[in-house]
Amino acid sequence: MRFRFVLAEIVHGFRRNASMIGAVILVTFVSLSAVGAALMLQIEVDRVKGEWYDKVEVSIYLCPDDPVDQGNCAGGPVTADQMRAVSDRLKSAEMEPYVEQIYEQTAQSVYDEYLERYGGTYLGEQITVEFFGPIIHVSLKDPDKFQVVTDAVSTMPGVLQAVDQSQLFDTLFDLLAKVRLAALAVAGVLALAAILLITTTIRLSALSRRRETGIMRLVGASNLFIQLPFMLEGAVAALLGSVLAVGTLWGVTRFWLSDWVEQNFTLIQGSVNAMDALVVAPWLVVAAVVLAGVSSALTLRRFTRV
Amino acid sequence: MIRFDNVTKVYARGARPALDHVSLEIPRSEFCFLVGASGSGKSTMLSIVLREEHITAGKAFVLGADLSQMPQRRIPRFRRQIGSVFQDFRLLERKSVFDNVAFAMQVIGRPRHAIMRTVPDVLDLVGLAGKEKRSPHELSGGEQQRVAIARAVVNRPQILLADEPTGNLDPRTSEGIMAVLERVNQTGTTVVMATHDVGLVDQAQHRVVELVEGRVVRDEASGYYGREV
Structure with a gap:
């Protein structure tokens, strides 16, 4: 009963707030893609180093x-x-x-x-x-x-x-480190944007459902029960963003990047691997949950207090 | 059931108290009117009973609990024993009559079979049998208030607080609502009703507590709205 009720509330919230939810999904998607790219870059660099530093x-x-x-x-x-x-x-x-x-x-x-x-x-x-x-x-x-x-x-x-020879690689690694730093900076800014967006979305959602939450408070619904639909709304949107990010990273690596690297960098052939996208996937999902969690904590305390 | 000992409530520092040293006891199963002009402190009193407002001084006990000692996490469970009805009904427009009443049970996690069993009984009690599937906007004001009462009592609260429940209704409809509240009271629920409705109070012959500027000026076991009437 409770589960179905909460689920119905989330679906309802999604419909009412469709454009905001869309924005949350897109921002977390881009932000987490940047985080994922940085992580994958690190994996590649480590792998190339491992293979080549030891060889020559x-x-x-x-x-x-x-x-x-x-x-x-x-x-x-x-x-x-x-x-x-x-x-x-x-x-x-x-x-x-x-x-x-x-x-x-x-x-x-x-x-x-x-x-x-x-x-x-x-x-x-x-x-x-x-x-x-x-x-x-x-x-x-x-x-x-x-x-x-x-x-x-x-x-x-x-x-x-x-x-x-490692000096030759050091130039490459240097470049990659800078790219990674840039990706992390972009990811940071976008993560902040995502938090602000999720905060606003939850706030709007809570305001548009003030009557419901008001009645819930009156009849003695627990805090968790009142807040759960809002929290999950943000969390589901952020999770969708992270899934999109993982999919994109995987697709780009699988169908474009690895071929391109094979053709242009003979030395590091085979080091760029689409499976790496799946290695970073759990971290991105965790990051999405953290984003949504921080945002919910920031908002709900003020808007749905008993 | 409800006991106020010298309760004072001040909303803003320096302002006139909304309640000024109010002492009062409302026993189980009583029907009690709160009367007085707007701003006399009736709504404040109800808010305190519901633990929506903190008291500034004094002691308030509701259902055996000392309200100023009650931790935040206990409040939801406490409120399940109190029903509330308001002048503006506060129904959910997108839900049917049945769903509006069921909502109060859903959100405190009552099982589906209990909801299916209880809601029709309560709708019957308030005289809305057969209108389960209607939307609130298809109902008259009096019927909407009956839905609100059904929602307030569906979890079998020990206390029902009614804040001017007939304020938006014509006299005939008001009598109907009053009859419903009497019926709820007869099931053993304590009813506290803040009202301006002279006719209803005079006719009902229940206890009347009159507030003026936050002070209890009159408390009669079987009274009228005003002394001059």
């Missing part, structure tokens, strides 16, 4: 056949002895606390990888294998200690350049 931190480029006037390449292409010397240095006891693993890649294999990516293009046709030297990839025990490794080998003969 420092790449040591050795001198190619084609003469270059940089690094320690004045003596021409790297020799087998020089290469072994660099390897031995990396495997030495001195480097042992920093170096996890090393992997040598021949000039030919570097060239092949290059062709794979740029083979059909103008750049691919201009460049020949002579432009590439072998690379020694080094994975680190502590990614932050790359400096020790690069310092150790960068002055050795036959070394063109020792590059901390």
